[in-house]
Amino acid sequence: CPPRGPGRAAMCSGGTLSILRSDSYADLSQYRDQHFRGTRYDQERLLRKSCTLYVGNLSFYTTEEQIHELFGKSGDIKKVIMGLDKVKKTACGFCFVEYYARGDAENAMRYINGTRLDDRIIRTDWDAGFKEGRQYGRGRSGGQVRDEYRQDYDAGRGGYGKTVQCQ
Amino acid sequence: MSRRRHSDDSDAGQPHKRRRTSEPSEIEERLESLICRVGEKSNSSLESNLEGLAGVLEADLPNYKSKILRILCTVARLLPEKLTVYTTLVGLLNARNYNFGGEFVEAMIRQLKECLKVNMYNEAVHLVRFLSDLVNCHVIAAPSMVAMFENFVSVTQEEDVPQVRCDWYMFAFLSSLPWVGKELYEKKDAEMDRLLSQTESYLKRRQKIHVPMLQVWTADKPHPQEEYLDCLWSQIQKLKKDRWQERHILRPYLAFDSILCEALQHNLPPFTPPPHTEDSVYPMPRVIFRMFDYTDDPEGPVMPGSHSVERFVIEENLHCIIKSHWKERKTCAAQLLSYPGNNKIPLNYHIVEVIFAELFQLPSPPHIEVMYTTLLIELCKLQPGSLPQVLAQATEMLYMRLDTMNTTCVDRFINWFSHHLSNFQFRWSWEDWSDCLTQDLEKPKPKFVREVLEKCMRLSYHQRIIDIVPASFSVLSPANPVCIYKYGDESNRSLPGYTVALCLTIAIKNKASNDEIFSILKDVPNPNQDDDDDEGFTFNPLKIEVFVQTLLHLAAKSFSHSFSALAKFHEVFKTLAESDEGKLHVLRVVYEVWKNHPQMIAVLVDKMIRTQIVDCAAVANWIFSSELAHDFTRFYIWEILHSTIRKMNKHVLKIHKELEETKARLARQHKRRDSDDDDDDDNRSSDREDGPLEEQIERLQEKVESAQSEQKNLFLVIFQRFIMLLTEHLVRCETGGIDVFTPWYKSCIERLQQIFLQHHQIIQQYMVTLENLLFTAELDHHILAVFQQFCALQA
Numbered sequence A: 001c002p003p004r005g006p007g008r009a010a011m012c013s014g015g016t017l018s019i020l021r022s023d024s025y026a027d028l029s030q031y032r033d034q035h036f037r038g039t040r041y042d043q044e045r046l047l048r049k050s051c052t053l054y055v056g057n058l059s060f061y062t063t064e065e066q067i068h069e070l071f072g073k074s075g076d077i078k079k080v081i082m083g084l085d086k087v088k089k090t091a092c093g094f095c096f097v098e099y100y101a102r103g104d105a106e107n108a109m110r111y112i113n114g115t116r117l118d119d120r121i122i123r124t125d126w127d128a129g130f131k132e133g134r135q136y137g138r139g140r141s142g143g144q145v146r147d148e149y150r151q152d153y154d155a156g157r158g159g160y161g162k163t164v165q166c167q
Numbered sequence B: 001m002s003r004r005r006h007s008d009d010s011d012a013g014q015p016h017k018r019r020r021t022s023e024p025s026e027i028e029e030r031l032e033s034l035i036c037r038v039g040e041k042s043n044s045s046l047e048s049n050l051e052g053l054a055g056v057l058e059a060d061l062p063n064y065k066s067k068i069l070r071i072l073c074t075v076a077r078l079l080p081e082k083l084t085v086y087t088t089l090v091g092l093l094n095a096r097n098y099n100f101g102g103e104f105v106e107a108m109i110r111q112l113k114e115c116l117k118v119n120m121y122n123e124a125v126h127l128v129r130f131l132s133d134l135v136n137c138h139v140i141a142a143p144s145m146v147a148m149f150e151n152f153v154s155v156t157q158e159e160d161v162p163q164v165r166c167d168w169y170m171f172a173f174l175s176s177l178p179w180v181g182k183e184l185y186e187k188k189d190a191e192m193d194r195l196l197s198q199t200e201s202y203l204k205r206r207q208k209i210h211v212p213m214l215q216v217w218t219a220d221k222p223h224p225q226e227e228y229l230d231c232l233w234s235q236i237q238k239l240k241k242d243r244w245q246e247r248h249i250l251r252p253y254l255a256f257d258s259i260l261c262e263a264l265q266h267n268l269p270p271f272t273p274p275p276h277t278e279d280s281v282y283p284m285p286r287v288i289f290r291m292f293d294y295t296d297d298p299e300g301p302v303m304p305g306s307h308s309v310e311r312f313v314i315e316e317n318l319h320c321i322i323k324s325h326w327k328e329r330k331t332c333a334a335q336l337l338s339y340p341g342n343n344k345i346p347l348n349y350h351i352v353e354v355i356f357a358e359l360f361q362l363p364s365p366p367h368i369e370v371m372y373t374t375l376l377i378e379l380c381k382l383q384p385g386s387l388p389q390v391l392a393q394a395t396e397m398l399y400m401r402l403d404t405m406n407t408t409c410v411d412r413f414i415n416w417f418s419h420h421l422s423n424f425q426f427r428w429s430w431e432d433w434s435d436c437l438t439q440d441l442e443k444p445k446p447k448f449v450r451e452v453l454e455k456c457m458r459l460s461y462h463q464r465i466i467d468i469v470p471a472s473f474s475v476l477s478p479a480n481p482v483c484i485y486k487y488g489d490e491s492n493r494s495l496p497g498y499t500v501a502l503c504l505t506i507a508i509k510n511k512a513s514n515d516e517i518f519s520i521l522k523d524v525p526n527p528n529q530d531d532d533d534d535e536g537f538t539f540n541p542l543k544i545e546v547f548v549q550t551l552l553h554l555a556a557k558s559f560s561h562s563f564s565a566l567a568k569f570h571e572v573f574k575t576l577a578e579s580d581e582g583k584l585h586v587l588r589v590v591y592e593v594w595k596n597h598p599q600m601i602a603v604l605v606d607k608m609i610r611t612q613i614v615d616c617a618a619v620a621n622w623i624f625s626s627e628l629a630h631d632f633t634r635f636y637i638w639e640i641l642h643s644t645i646r647k648m649n650k651h652v653l654k655i656h657k658e659l660e661e662t663k664a665r666l667a668r669q670h671k672r673r674d675s676d677d678d679d680d681d682d683n684r685s686s687d688r689e690d691g692p693l694e695e696q697i698e699r700l701q702e703k704v705e706s707a708q709s710e711q712k713n714l715f716l717v718i719f720q721r722f723i724m725l726l727t728e729h730l731v732r733c734e735t736g737g738i739d740v741f742t743p744w745y746k747s748c749i750e751r752l753q754q755i756f757l758q759h760h761q762i763i764q765q766y767m768v769t770l771e772n773l774l775f776t777a778e779l780d781h782h783i784l785a786v787f788q789q790f791c792a793l794q795a
Helices: A040-049 A064-074 A102-111 A145-149 A162-166 B006-013 B015-037 B046-078 B080-096 B098-117 B121-136 B142-157 B163-174 B177-187 B189-205 B228-241 B252-260 B309-325 B329-337 B347-359 B369-382 B387-400 B407-422 B430-438 B444-459 B462-468 B471-476 B498-509 B514-521 B541-554 B559-568 B570-576 B580-594 B598-610 B616-623 B626-631 B635-676 B683-736 B743-758 B760-774 B781-792
Strands: A052-056 A077-084 A091-099 A123-127
Touching (some): A040 A123, A052 A102, A064 A091, A064 A102, A064 B444, A102 A123, A102 B369, A145 A162, B046 B080, B046 B098, B046 B252, B080 B121, B080 B252, B080 B309, B098 B121, B121 B142, B142 B163, B142 B177, B142 B189, B163 B228, B177 B228, B177 B309, B228 B309, B309 B329, B309 B347, B347 B387, B369 B407, B407 B444, B407 B743, B430 B444, B444 B462, B444 B635, B498 B514, B498 B541, B514 B570, B541 B580, B559 B570, B559 B598, B580 B598, B580 B626, B598 B616, B598 B635, B616 B635, B616 B683, B635 B683, B635 B743, B683 B743, B683 B760, B683 B781, B743 B760, B743 B781
Antiparallel strands (some): A052 A091, A077 A091
């Protein structure tokens, strides 16, 4: 594990304690976008200073307004970009939320990630930054990859997975 | 067979170098981990863990003494919830190594002085408490601790110092007594009696004008909202009456009494409190939040009374746990629930009370509001059989007391409750609250339910809210958030501007440019002037109306559509809203179109400020305008105003930061030049180098001054408008002989208080102006009282 720097300067000579530095909800996850153009190093550098979050497991019916209301609780939102089905151009269950300040995004990771929106537990993760094209699902049918192969029935995400539907 | 990795090779090549650089920090990490983890759940008893750790540390002292000192000082400062665990550890170390004990005490005093110098008063209290508990561990001699407290209490005799300074030293003394009162009284009862009597006289003479501003409820029933020092004093008096018997605090050192009493004690060096300086910023006074007493949990263990010292200790420790683990919600919840004494105290009630105490704290909660919502959800997950019921009981109690709850706290209650419900499918027994249906809609209870339902709708959708409440609640249900387009119907064709609106609609749908829009708008007559300027760009309310109505209607589909529209036609907006009246009118039209959708109004106003279509002062004037009088007490209005003020504040900070950074760059440039230059010949070239940066600094300086002036103006406008509005009401009531205290008045005066409290640091800068210009002696005493309470906060 990479050696940490001195951390945020505490004013007293004692500094702080590593158990109090723990911020697991705001740390980078294991996920790395495979479509990222650049080195792993570049990607992680961007993730560490990003103000943008990926939000997943949304219902297809969740609106930008609902997302704005919920994520607005951790700070001022610069932009919400809804994830779209590449073919249908309709919402396909994910979005990006960009804050003006990273601290606000961190608070969203700490307190909004893993709670409910439209009765679904949503998941947030750091994103290296929105680029045109990234608002589209990468599944073969146009939605997200996870909706291609899943076997369960999810009323908020188009019912059965695409491969199941095609059977 | 696995491939040998490159790192293995280098390892073999330079083993010593690698080990040498990683070892010291590894050891330090190990030591820190050992020390921090002592007292956590373990298979062995706490006593044996402490004894083992003391042995390990004693062995490491020759090589790692300074590290161990540093770590112990840090845990004393940052883990106050484990105070007695660490004082015991230090006691054991002192018993084994007298010199180390002395060095530790010296290090603690140095750390205390540093904390006081940099205004870290909350951490300084933990250090003082730690030192006092060291008396119990035979590390510090009781008389020298009493001497330190004598110096603390004598601060109350200082002249021309802020009361909050004396308060802090008093608090540091009193709040240590639950831990060490018994021991100090046994050793030095006469001195302690003197100190306590000096305390009593100080507390009697100190002023408490600030208290009403910080109380969550204005009523004293069922629980009085006591000023924090008053409450603590009552608790200490009761403790003294009980002969200093205190049974709640876990004292591991008692088990080691035979070892510890053999140890030699150290005397604290004489401690002179550092003098008051201009830069000293002391903690704000507080009011103790109480919502439960022993009658609320008749089945379980008895809740310690409000003036019992146990109550103080429990609350302090629970607050400290939240402070330590606020970033890690699962850990925080687990630590709260594993607070010792679980079966002797109704822990769930204490936890819920402490969390609401923080959430409702005035001026602001210690942590971001949303943290408390998520923390409570985590607690419900860990204790599904008991915590949700306590939370429901608390919600019910808070609802019952809405009539006297401070408006700012009601805001937070609304936000918390609606967000909480959205995580539990909005399940609630709304019928239990049907009493509010018979009340005037402006009364606190129905108002609360309306605002909650509106927030619930924002987190879901309109029909959902209609479905979750009983039919009788429809009068409180939020409006369907649809846009109102005045030129929409053929029946409106007689309205002035109707045809232009149609024209505009077609043009915009056909992707017209800004110029085309301008030329269409040229044909709109100005109702204000008979002979229009040739320019046609002076304030023309009808032009604004037609353009803004039409555009917002076309872009009504979503926030993103509306934002795109604002961006695309930014030029048109800027021109139409060039004058102050223009800006105000734009805001009026936005409201007319979107009055059913307050959330949309808020995001549009935000965007328009950020893209400089309107400025902050315009928003302030709009909020106080007569058009908005009907919505004046609605929550969303104040969200918009405070968001506006925050944007202004952030803007000033941002430019200031830019200025400081540029100054720093110039300084670095000078430094580089000074160190490079051996001969001081070419002064002109260095001036040339500095030129652009110096210019930049000058520009930024101007920018900062202009922004600060705009910021001050914003606050002055807001205060002015409040004063006008409130004075009008007071005069009307006086002449009409009616009671001043209507629901509207309570809301309005508390909104004024909220401005002071939420932005107190900035407003402190304007005290002289406010005193001389606005809050003068001629003002009605009701309004002046708010200003005086605010002044009292840092007096």
